[in-house]
Amino acid sequence: MLGDRRDTRAAIAAPPEQIERGVDYPATPVDAALLCLALDPRDGSEFKPAAIGSAEPLSCMTMQENTVTSTIVIDAPPARVWAVLTDFANYPDWHPSLEVLAGQAERGSALHMRIAAGTPAERVAEGEVLEVEPDRLLVWEGGMKGLLWGRHTFELTADGTATHLVNTESFTGAMAADVLTASRALLEAEFAAANEALKALVES
Incomplete structure (x- = not known):
């Protein structure tokens, strides 16, 4: 372990590619947050700043990741649910809080989104x-890198003639914990409302 906090301060100031992984930098909670923020939020899993006074290192992902999940059963086969989920152009017709302004349901497609549409x-x-597995899995990510970055997943599973849908978003970044603490109930309500709107459209 590096024993001098000057090493930690140097790492905070260094370009991300020069921050050595696998090193237990001694860090106060503030230092640890700054180190995590210095890295790409998707690259934090192998970086563990050691908290001063703690015997265990703190993982950036452990400190920063927060997840919101909502599930629903839709009385229609996965193919019908999938057709609606991947028709991004028509999201404004049914999704209560998300508009996909540009992009396709294709791996690698760039997305331009309006999030929390119609709210303050x-x-x-x-x-x-990121991932497209027809009738089974749709994953995208976006947001503000380093501050609030979300990875959104729709997972579809056949349940007889119906579909079990898991709608999840995992948030990382320096703002993630505070945002989830302040807004978890609102986000959970938004996810549940989106699921219900999807169900109503597919079953109509």
Whole structure:
């Protein structure tokens, strides 16, 4: 372990690619947060700043990751649910809080989204589609790197003639914990409302 906090301060100031992974930098909670913020939020899992006074290192992902999940059963086969989820252009017709302004349901497609549409928290974000497995899995990510970055997953599973849908978003970044503490109930309500709107459209 590096024993001098000057090493930690040097790492905070260094470009991300020069921050050595696998090193237990001694860190106060503030130092640890700054080190995590210095890294790409998707690259924190192998970096563990050691908290001063603690015998265990703190993982950036452990400190920063927060997840919101909502599930629902839709009385329709996965193919019908999938057709609606991947028709981004029509999200404004049914989704209560998300508009996909540009992008396709194709792996690697760039997304331009309006999040929390129609609320005081409305904002525009850029993202990218990461995974597309027809009738089973759709994953994208986006937001503000280092501050509030979300990975959104729709997972579909056949349940007889119906579909069990898991709608999840994992948030990372320096603002993630505070945002989830202040807004978890609102986010959970938004996710549940989106699920219900999807169900109503698919079953109609």
